[in-house]
Structures are given as structure tokens and as C-alpha cells.
Amino acid sequence: xxxxxxxxxxxxxxxxxxxxxxxxxxxxxxxxxxxxxxxxxxxxxxxxxxxxxxxxxxxxxxxxxxxxxxxxxxxxxxxxxxxxxxxxxxxxxxxxxxxxxxxx
Amino acid sequence: xxxxxxxxxxxxxxxxxxxxxxxxxxxxxxxxxxxxxxxxxxxxxxxxxxxxxxxxxxxxxxxxxxxxxxxxxxxxxxxxxxxxxxxxxxxxxxxxxxxxxxxxxxxxxxxxxxxxxxxxxxxxxxxxxxxxxxxxxxxxxxxxxxxxxxxxxxxxxxxxxxxxxx
Numbered sequence: 001x002x003x004x005x006x007x008x009x010x011x012x013x014x015x016x017x018x019x020x021x022x023x024x025x026x027x028x029x030x031x032x033x034x035x036x037x038x039x040x041x042x043x044x045x046x047x048x049x050x051x052x053x054x055x056x057x058x059x060x061x062x063x064x065x066x067x068x069x070x071x072x073x074x075x076x077x078x079x080x081x082x083x084x085x086x087x088x089x090x091x092x093x094x095x096x097x098x099x100x101x102x103x104x
Numbered sequence: 105x106x107x108x109x110x111x112x113x114x115x116x117x118x119x120x121x122x123x124x125x126x127x128x129x130x131x132x133x134x135x136x137x138x139x140x141x142x143x144x145x146x147x148x149x150x151x152x153x154x155x156x157x158x159x160x161x162x163x164x165x166x167x168x169x170x171x172x173x174x175x176x177x178x179x180x181x182x183x184x185x186x187x188x189x190x191x192x193x194x195x196x197x198x199x200x201x202x203x204x205x206x207x208x209x210x211x212x213x214x215x216x217x218x219x220x221x222x223x224x225x226x227x228x229x230x231x232x233x234x235x236x237x238x239x240x241x242x243x244x245x246x247x248x249x250x251x252x253x254x255x256x257x258x259x260x261x262x263x264x265x266x267x268x269x270x
Contacts, residue, residue: 064210065143065147065220065224066210066212066220067210069220069223075223076220076223076224077223077225080146080223080224080225084149085149086146086147086148086149087147088147089147089148089149090149102209102210103140103144103211104140104143104144104209104210104211104212
């Protein structure tokens with residue numbers, strides 16, 4: 001576990017950079033983390049990030065890419081254009097939720 | 105760097121950034137592992153190519169993609185006697201059961217999975233030698249297949265990454 005200061009708050013992150021405590025997350029932190037990855041968040045990015053967070057808060061786990069493609073309103077092709085380093089993984093990290101488990 | 109830093113547990117191995125996966129079998133259990141690995145590679149942000157050869161071509165064949173079956177004969181891990189596995193309908197039953205289990209685990213049917221993997225940006229290719237041997241043409245394949253390529257082309261595509269044979 002490491003800690004990082006974002007927007008004046010000390011945030012706990014795991015070894016892969018995912019939030020240890022999703023309640024610490026703010027939208028500004030997502031923007032800041034994305035910028036560090038070289039990503040400028042568009043409305044489409046936010047659509048995915050917001051969907052990830054909603055799913056996590058409802059179900060306790062983030063959605064897979066398959067679910068994202070079916071239910072987030074953004075197609076799989078587009079998801080990979082928005083998040084070239086892996087949509088579910090990257091969007092979960094930016095949404096301040098744990099890395100989605102599962103192989104699909 | 106001192107001696108201690110070079111001990112195996114201190115060295116972080118370099119991450120895999122690219123995989124090229126060969127699918128050579130046409131049974132359900134022969135096709136899925138390669139598809140799951142290719143999709144998983146893309147989900148982790150790696151480059152991925154899929155190369156279908158021999159009976160693995162069934163996984164991208166227009167008329168066969170929706171009829172992939174589990175092999176119930178000659179498969180000791182099925183835990184049913186070989187002669188029972190040969191009974192009519194046995195393979196269909198085992199396939200039906202396995203498909204249901206996979207759907208519950210959010211693993212898509214092969215046809216959807218192939219479309220999904222193509223959408224992730226992975227490259228899907230058919231092996232020219234096998235295509236010629238079975239007397240097929242590009243018309244026989246689903247539209248997600250980018251090209252029919254030779255083994256030499258495959259090695260060119262695979263350059264700089266890991267090759268996985270299934």
C-alpha cells in the first residue's frame with residue numbers, strides 16, 4: 001500500500017494504484033490521475049467512469065468489459081479507444097474502485 | 105547494484121506487452137482457453153493476435169462457429185466412460201451444460217466472443233496452409249477475420265511478443 005496526495009487529501013492506494021478506500025474518491029482526483037496517464041477525460045470517459053462507480057456501489061464489484069459494452073452505452077470498440085490500456089482496469093482505477101475480478 | 109539487489113525476489117520481471125495465440129483445436133475446450141487469454145491480454149492493455157490453424161478454423165468458420173461441441177470421447181477429465189461419451193446426444197448434452205455454466209460466469213458464446221475480441225483491437229487471422237488443405241476461402245469465415253496468412257507472416261506479426269500454442 002502507498003499513499004498519495006491528491007487535491008490536498010492523502011489517499012491510500014494499493015500496489016497497482018487502485019483506491020483502498022473508494023469513499024475517498026472525488027471527481028477531481030479522477031481528472032488528476034487521468035492527466036498523469038496522459039488522458040484528458042471527455043464526456044464519454046465520464047460516462048464509463050460514472051457507470052463503473054454506480055455498478056460498484058450497487059453490486060460491490062466493478063463490471064467486466066463485456067458488461068460495460070452492453071450496459072454503459074459505450075461500445076467495446078469505443079471503450080478500447082477511450083482507454084487503450086484496458087477499459088475495465090483503467091476506468092476502475094480512475095473511478096476509485098477496486099480492479100474488477102474475473103477473467104472476461 | 106550489489107549482490108543482494110540481484111536476488112530473484114528483488115528483480116521485477118519485465119511485463120508482457122504482446123501475445124500471439126495459436127488456436128489449433130476445434131472443440132469447445134480447445135477454443136475457449138485461447139479466446140479467454142487473448143481477450144484478457146487486451147483487457148490488461150497488451151497487444152494480442154489470434155492465429156487459427158487446422159481444426160481451430162472451426163472457431164471462425166461462418167457455418168460452424170455456432171456449433172462448437174465439447175469432446176466427450178477420449179477425454180479422461182470428463183469422468184465418464186469412453187463408451188458412454190460415444191452415445192448419441194452425449195456431446196450435445198455436455199456442451200449444453202458447459203455453455204450454461206459459462207453464461208453464468210459471464211463468458212460469452214464463441215460467436216459473440218470472437219466479435220468482442222475483434223472489437224478490442226486484437227487481430228484475427230486464418231492459417232493459409234490449413235485454409236488450402238480444407239479447400240476454404242475467405243468467404244467461409246466470419247467478417248472479423250482480418251486475413252489469411254502464412255506461417256512466415258504469423259512470425260512477423262508475433263515479433264517482439266510471446267507466442268502461445270493451444
